[in-house]
Amino acid sequence: MQPSEASPARTPRSPHVVIVGAGFGGLEVAKRLGKAGIAVTVVDRHNHHLFQPLLYQVATAALSAPDIAEPIRRILRRQESVEVVFGEVVGIDAAAKTVRLSDGQTIGYDHLVLAAGARSSYFGHDDWPPHAPGLKTIEDARRIRSQLLLAFERAEHETDPVEQRRLMTIAVIGGGPTGVELAGSIAELSRYTLARDFRHIHPADTRIILVEAGPRVLPTFAPELSAYAQRRLDALGVVTETGRRVDHLGNGELGIGGDHIPVGFVIWAAGVAASRLAAELGAPLDAGGRIVVSRTLEVPGFPDVYALGDIAACPDEEGRPLPGLAQVAKQQGIHLGRGLAALIGTGRPLEPFRYRSRGNTAIIGRHAAIFENGRLKIRGWFAWVAWAIIHVYLLVGFEHRLLVSIQWLWRYLTYENGARVIAAETTDQRRP
Secondary structure: OOOOOOOOOOOOOOOEEEEEOOOHHHHHHHHHHHHOOOEEEEEEOOOEEEOHHHHHHHHOOOOOHHHHEEEHHHHHOOOOOEEEEEOOEEEEEOOOOEEEEOOOOEEEOOEEEEOOOEEEOOOOOOOOOOOOOOOOOHHHHHHHHHHHHHHHHHHHOOOOHHHHHHHOEEEEEOOOHHHHHHHHHHHHHHHHHOOOOOOOOOHHHOEEEEEEOOOOOOOOOOHHHHHHHHHHHHHOOEEEEEOOOEEEEEOOEEEEOOEEEEOOEEEEOOOEEEOOHHHHHOOOEOOOOOEEOOOOOEOOOOOOEEEOHHHEEOEOOOOOEOOOOHHHHHHHHHHHHHHHHHHHHHOOOOOOOOOOOOOEEEEEEOOEEEEEEOOEEEEEHHHHHHHHHHHHHHOOOHHHHHHHHHHHHHHHHHOOOOOOOOOHHHHHOOOO
């Protein structure tokens, strides 16, 4: 008998676990189940795992995209029972225990793990994203980098000083860690890296505005650390507008608190919401659109369905929702992966997840950062070293850790940023 030209579809051995999302949490679940020899299918709409905490450095030309992205198949290639599907889940049928992909394909499961992450939230202003891109994907980072660099290129050839000043006014919306890190990185890019690259403009004169609706930047940190960050932003020349909300975006103009400011480019870092996939399940959601889960990461009322990371609202021991941090998702993934392996292998029930904070950190600029872990509060150069160690440790793969460490050291000594590339499609877009 001649063999068929078409290979038969793979039939995973039961029980079969489907994981939606290959972020920090999803990958950890897959690794633990793979080591136990359990059949797993990981579905992600990207072919790479992205280290989002350093995405702002791609957006500001400090790192290249490959420095913080790793192919999912490469990460999981040693787990022979794990299959990777490049696709986007658009529907969930909990009764039939299937997920539906955008291409019409359906995948059955015995256990479903939702780890699809989060997206930028514009608080109901659906017309704002084209005027102020968020920062969640490599595509977002490349677009921001191109638009940022293009603003300087256009200013270089602009003869009208008023229009030139508008082009060299950059606004960042949101005073959390991402917003502060973006503002500080843009300030260093303009004041040091680009300082000698132009002939008709002075990049050091770039006006950088950081807008925060609350009373202070970095509101999740202790007030004294927030005050230190504010002083460092002031030293970098960043204009901070606290206690003011954005009320208008578009046509090269930013409206805050009734004032209208001409701007060359705006970046959105003000809020996040859970992936739209959360609503597809039909489970209760919190105000941020996250699936409400128990401390065992199970979705109440949906047997064999679990959620973790930014898509899940998981309470701590005191009933407070855990923050949307990479270390939370990673720990949840390790916990759920081990728990599911034991549940499937021996029937042992899942145990409650307990988060152990490794500390929260944010960088404001060159050798300036803050670090907080309970009563321990560090600021300045030592906090910057702690920030670097934590982020290098969380990077996937030794190769990336080594490359990023070398590049950071080089840039620390030289102020040189190497990834100053403007995407071709950006130059075809309308002038801001």
